[in-house]
Each structure stands twice: as C-alpha cells, then as structure tokens.
Amino acid sequence: MQRSPNLANSVSPTNIGHVVFGIGGSTSTWGNRKSYAESWWKPNATRGFVFFETIPRKHLPWSISSPPFRVSENTSKYKDYDKHPIPQAIRLARIISETFDLENKGVRWYVLGDDDTVFFINNLVDVLARYDHDEYLYIGMNSECHSSNSLHSFEMAFGGAGYAFSYPLAKALVTNLDVCLKRYQTLYGHDHILQSCVADMGVSITHEKGFHQIDLHNDISGYLSAHPQSPLVSLHHLDAVDPIFPSMDRKESLNHLMKSSKVDESRLLQHIICYHNPTNWTFSISWGYSLQIYESLIFPSILHKPLQTFTPWTKVIRPPYFIFNTRIPSNDPCQAPHLFYFDSHIENTTRGGDYILTTYTRGKIRGLPACNHSADDISKIVVFSPIRKHHLNGSRRECCDVLRIIGRDAAELKLRDCLENEILP
Structure with missing residues (x-):
C-alpha cells in the first residue's frame, strides 16, 4: 500500500x-x-x-x-x-x-x-x-x-x-x-x-521492477540498455554473466558503473530516446551505462523491448523464455545499433545552466553497410543532463534533443523534460 x-x-x-x-x-x-x-x-x-x-x-x-x-x-x-x-x-x-x-x-x-x-x-x-x-x-x-x-x-x-x-x-x-x-x-x-x-x-x-535477479547468462547489455521505468535498486549474478563493459573485467565493470551511480544514481540506466531528423538517426540512451545509434527512426515502443543479447538461466526448449518481450538482434543495417559505452563524466559544468556531462565511446565497429547516413565514423557522444534528482514515480521518461553532430566523429545530446503533448519521434 x-x-x-x-x-x-x-x-x-x-x-x-x-x-x-x-x-x-x-x-x-x-x-x-x-x-x-x-x-x-x-x-x-x-x-x-x-x-x-x-x-x-x-x-x-x-x-x-x-x-x-x-x-x-x-x-x-x-x-x-x-x-x-x-x-x-x-x-x-x-x-x-x-x-x-x-x-x-x-x-x-x-x-x-x-x-x-x-x-x-x-x-x-x-x-x-x-x-x-x-x-x-x-x-x-x-x-x-x-x-x-x-x-x-x-x-x-x-x-x-x-x-x-x-x-x-x-x-x-x-x-x-x-x-x-x-x-x-x-x-x-x-x-x-x-x-x-x-x-x-x-x-x-x-x-518493484528495479530489483534484478539477473537469471540470465552471457551478454546482458541488451537487458541493461532497455531498463524499465523504475529506479535501479539491485543487480545480482554479475559473476555469472559477461563483464557488463566489454573492455573491462567484472570487478572493473562494476566499479565503472558505480562511478555513474555516484554522479546521479536516480538516473542510472534510465532509458531516454531522441531523434536526429536530418540523418534519420535514433539515439537510445541507458544513462550512465550505454548508448546506441540506429541509422533509422525506431519508435520508443520498440526500443523499450530489450535486444536479446542474453540467454535464459536454464535451457528451455520452447518459449516463453522471459517475463518480458525482447527483440532478436538483426544484421539489417537499419535495425542493428552502433554500440557505445559510458566512459567518463564532468560535473557542475555551466552551459546555460548546471549540467552533468557524460561521455560515451564506441564499443566496436558494427561491420555492416549503411542504412541511411552512416554512423561508422562517430567515436564519441556527449550527453548534457540537468543537475537535478530524476524522480520516477510513474510519470514520463525524460526526452532529449540532438544539439549537433560535430564533423563526422562526435555528437552532443541534451536531456530535457518532455513537452505536454509531445509524441516521439
């Protein structure tokens, strides 16, 4: 109650x-x-x-x-x-x-x-x-x-x-x-x-959806990159899955995630989506953990379903495997994301207000042809987040805007409150 x-x-x-x-x-x-x-x-x-x-x-x-x-x-x-x-x-x-x-x-x-x-x-x-x-x-x-x-x-x-x-x-x-x-x-x-x-x-x-048993195996990045609209409360079985940051071991990965939590725990893993119409790109953010670029416009109702990069805890012959819907990874260049992971942050930066700057760097080259405008050259993305506690009490997720694409190798995004009647994209 x-x-x-x-x-x-x-x-x-x-x-x-x-x-x-x-x-x-x-x-x-x-x-x-x-x-x-x-x-x-x-x-x-x-x-x-x-x-x-x-x-x-x-x-x-x-x-x-x-x-x-x-x-x-x-x-x-x-x-x-x-x-x-x-x-x-x-x-x-x-x-x-x-x-x-x-x-x-x-x-x-x-x-x-x-x-x-x-x-x-x-x-x-x-x-x-x-x-x-x-x-x-x-x-x-x-x-x-x-x-x-x-x-x-x-x-x-x-x-x-x-x-x-x-x-x-x-x-x-x-x-x-x-x-x-x-x-x-x-x-x-x-x-x-x-x-x-x-x-x-x-x-x-x-x-409460923020408690996570993690009865999963292998790569759980797809799961963590589409967190439900609830505060992250717990993670379990991290020694039974791949390191959550692919360039680090398990202990380093946990310590790295904790860096994000110390900056803004209320936003950690919260799922935010924004669009860049000139390129038809979709940016899917799991705050403080990962960021994905899709070379097409993909609706939030689809992106909120985790990419099934993971396997069930026990072998199951037939579905349903999970208690949530998933998306099967695809080699379609319009459906496969470019993967970026949290790298660093800067606090108390003034740019028309106080923001946290989180930087995400590329995990690995996608290795597919372009769908629309190619994002292969993007190596770094900076996200500006207002310094405030992000309350998750059943209200809306945050929205964001693409401030600019810098040359061909970087992008800047800015989080904001969604507008009263806004629908994405």
Whole structure:
C-alpha cells in the first residue's frame, strides 16, 4: 500500500538509517564476492550484517569496508523436519530472525540479499519511502526467466535480487518462523520459504521492477540498455554473466558503473530516446551505462523491448523464455545499433545552466553497410543532463534533443523534460 499524502507528512522521511540489511554469505565464496558488498556498503551509514555458516578465519582481520559479520545460529534442530533437509535454505531463511534480534530500534525496513547482490541504496531508500512502513509489506521482484518463476513461484521475490519486509511484517514473520520452517521445509530456497510464510499471513508481493535477479547468462547489455521505468535498486549474478563493459573485467565493470551511480544514481540506466531528423538517426540512451545509434527512426515502443543479447538461466526448449518481450538482434543495417559505452563524466559544468556531462565511446565497429547516413565514423557522444534528482514515480521518461553532430566523429545530446503533448519521434 502506498503511503497516503496525509500520512506521508506526519512522519519523518525514510532514510538509510531506517533500513537494516541481512546478507546471506558463505566463507567459501566471500573472497570472490566481497567486492560486490563493498561496492555499495557505506561504513557508519548502513546498518546490518553478513551471515556466515562458520567464522571466516581466512578473511580476518575483517575489512572495515565490508558489512560486519555474524555467524549464523546452529540449525541442527531443524534437521529432523525432513528426510531430505536443506540446511543452507534453513540457515538463510533464519537470517530475518537473527537480523531482527540484533537490530530492531528505529527500523522501518529489513532488506535481505545475497553476498553477490549489488544494491543501489539511495534508489532503494527512495523506493521504500513511497510506502507505508507501518503496513504489512513485502517488496521485491520475480526472476527474469519464465522457467525460474514457474519452478518456484510467480508470487515470490527472488532472494538474489533482494527484497524488503516492513517492520511489522518482519516482526510477525519472526514470531511464526519456526512454524513456517517446518511447514515449508521441502521448498528449495529460503526466499520461497519466506514468501510462503508471508502468504499464509495474508500478504502478497508488491512488485518493484528495479530489483534484478539477473537469471540470465552471457551478454546482458541488451537487458541493461532497455531498463524499465523504475529506479535501479539491485543487480545480482554479475559473476555469472559477461563483464557488463566489454573492455573491462567484472570487478572493473562494476566499479565503472558505480562511478555513474555516484554522479546521479536516480538516473542510472534510465532509458531516454531522441531523434536526429536530418540523418534519420535514433539515439537510445541507458544513462550512465550505454548508448546506441540506429541509422533509422525506431519508435520508443520498440526500443523499450530489450535486444536479446542474453540467454535464459536454464535451457528451455520452447518459449516463453522471459517475463518480458525482447527483440532478436538483426544484421539489417537499419535495425542493428552502433554500440557505445559510458566512459567518463564532468560535473557542475555551466552551459546555460548546471549540467552533468557524460561521455560515451564506441564499443566496436558494427561491420555492416549503411542504412541511411552512416554512423561508422562517430567515436564519441556527449550527453548534457540537468543537475537535478530524476524522480520516477510513474510519470514520463525524460526526452532529449540532438544539439549537433560535430564533423563526422562526435555528437552532443541534451536531456530535457518532455513537452505536454509531445509524441516521439
């Protein structure tokens, strides 16, 4: 339930101090995954813990850049629940209880995730602040893959993407947790166990499209370049896909994306489209990540469908593969984009106002003949973005104009509010 205007004015705004994180970790994977947690964790600002099955001795002394750790409570008493128990699922399901016991003062939201979940915490806070934390609320998102949802539940928030419980729901869940663990002991994952328990308390999932399980493989650039109209809240499974910037490794890619988030997290990955009529070019921007040039005019209704550069998490014989529509990549020069990726930014630049300048440079030559005017020589694109928080509350996306094509090798674009009755192109 969204907060009513009167109630929203009666309490202080939700901030990061009202949110507590419970992260499921493993001593065997932490060495490869701690960089994910450290990319978003803010010491002395964020609250919460990462929970391990044993003391992470080989990682001691503990880094102050990581979430503080705790060792999960002994779960041996639950082994009698089932002939085929899943101790790891039981341990991870109990993180909500152990986190609640450790941190319950001034808390509005409990957010659970994995040790390879990357949160964008400013956007997360903005999303949670829209809702009434005094209600029973369970917020998250499905898997991208139809098969994963079918195997588990379409009503489940997937744990790798992360999900949030309001304080009263978390309290009720903790009170009933042992009953639920016994009732749903045969379920595969902790996220399915908790979702089933929440359902038994009369609570359904509230979907927020910015939580991303990333049940995908290979090149997810097509997916990230057509982000839904929602704040980017989380990314998962980045170690199971290609590096999101093709010229970098996975760790470098994440750090590079975080550069964009530090400049303007509210706009990160937001999809903006503009057109250059003299050349019939279409510019498709995923802010702070990528930019595509099409040598033809392509409607937004088409560009909002991701290019299927990725494959499903599991092999599926027949469609549907995903819970969203996709576009199949094409060698048609009028349908295949020129690919550019975020390179750098400059802040507080005055050019008739304050703007952020983000620069995108070419990934690789497309290698196709021209459709209309060839964009092969374009090597750099600069995007001027007004310095302001980009609010995504169900309103319109931003629009943009092509300021100029500089010679044959560069272009400048400028973001703006869409006009009242504007339709693109």
